[in-house]
Amino acid sequence: MELAKTYRIETERLLIRCYQPADAQLMHTAITGSIEHLRPWIPWARQEPKDLEWMENFIRLFRGQFDLGQDAVFGIFDKAEKVQIGGTGLHNRIGKDAREIGYWINVRCVHQGFATEAVCALIRVAFEIEQLSRLEIRCAPDNVASRRIPQRLGFQHELTLKDHYTDMHGKPVDTMVWALARRDYEVSELRATELRAYDFMGREIYF
Secondary structure, three states, X not given: OOOOOOOEEEOOOEEEEEOOHHHHHHHHHHHHOOHHHHOOOOHHHHHOOOOHHHHHHHHHHXXXXXXXXXXXXXXXXXXXXXXXXXXXXXXXXXXXXXXXXXXXXXXHHOOOOHHHHHHHHHHHHHHHHOOXXXXXXXXXXXXXXXXXXXXXXXXXXXXXXXXXXXXOOXXXXXXXXXXXXXXXXXXXXXXXXXXXXXXXXXXXXXO
16 A cells, blocks of 8 residues: 555646545536547446546545555546536556556547546656655547657556457457656656645655
8 A cells, every 4th residue: 555645736727636435526517518529439438427426436545545555546626616628647557656647638628638637647646755666657549639648748658458348339449558667757857847745644744
């Protein structure tokens, strides 16, 4: 169990934080309005749309996992917390001292650089606050918009997993694995990413 130190991140345009019960309606609006946009690429979106009560339980699960160190799932919001722009996370599924960054964006908010801004922030938090050694981003080769993010941010394409999962039509789909090691981060411009980070108690984390 590795407890996340970072609960809240503020960037120039975004608030990235762990979920709270009051977020259920914002999540429901964001996901149900983006189903057709998300379904081709994100397996969980194929089970949507769910009702509001289901979203409330989903958020309760996310928060419980976060507090227990089982997974770190964040919502991406505008600064006023009126709109859920998307979701992201430092997912505990690739080994010790390593995380997989996932992300999705509300269809109303695409093509504005929000995913890149959120990922840049998570990279700095991962290496400088959480003290991780490795990050991965995984995406389908055909998901050009998602693939451009690791390419742009200096991740290396390590391998492609053949027929790794099935798409919405039941067809086998490959998965690209992009990786960024601490030693590469330490000589990159990503270290200059501006953000403020806060812990479980709302105290600012200085790094």
